[in-house]
Amino acid sequence: MEMIELNCPSCGAPLIREDSNYYVCQYCGTRVKEDQQYIETRCSNSVCGDEDRTIESLNREKEYIEQELSKLNIEKSAKKDFLEKNKTSHHTAVAHTVRSSFLFVFSIILSAFMIAGVIMEHSLVMLAIAVLSILLIMLSLNRINKNRELIKGYNEAKRELMSTEAKIKNEQDNLSKLQKVLMNV
Incomplete structure (x- = not known):
């Protein structure tokens, strides 16, 4: 089984697992939701849009x-x-x-x-x-x-x-x- 490092879609920093369904960016705080088919991004309102x-x-x-x-x-x-x-x-x-x-x-x-x-x-x-x-x-x-x-x-x-x-x-x-x-x- 190959491990894939997940990076933040906003800033590119490594993501860490917050709980079973979410990852959090170590640097900017962006939350990313994990799903079996795709990963949905939920950005903090201060970072993602800008x-x-x-x-x-x-x-x-x-x-x-x-x-x-x-x-x-x-x-x-x-x-x-x-x-x-x-x-x-x-x-x-x-x-x-x-x-x-x-x-x-x-x-x-x-x-x-x-x-x-x-x-x-x-x-x-x-x-x-x-x-x-x-x-x-x-x-x-x-x-x-x-x-x-x-x-x-x-x-x-x-x-x-x-x-x-x-x-x-x-x-x-x-x-x-x-x-x-x-x-x-």
Whole structure:
């Protein structure tokens, strides 16, 4: 038994079965009655009598989708440029975060030795070591926070790019479906 795909007589979109005797157009809502000998068409009053208006609205929708695709492609291009320009700073930020973490650990160890009095018993040297360790701790924490923000911004831009690419694919699918409908009209 061979299956025949039924298309809407008004716009050419595929028909789906509404109940045992009727089919409905997925796009324009035209109802088609099935009979053993022939298929009788019952059009919705807003679509059937005015095929030109339907084609015009489909063309407007096609134009709108093409404009959206253009905007999304520009947005995608800008995000790719941003990611490409910041790729080296992203890798640098990761490296700086690792170095700053080692600096932080070194400063803590230096402070521990100073507190224990292991290094020297001269008070002036102890004071200099204490100031140096505090400065190193502050510097390393500041760098870690800055680098964390850079990495976070880069990763967020990557997620936005993937979202934009998904939107573009969706709009391209919509456009191809609409073009198929327009070809059948």
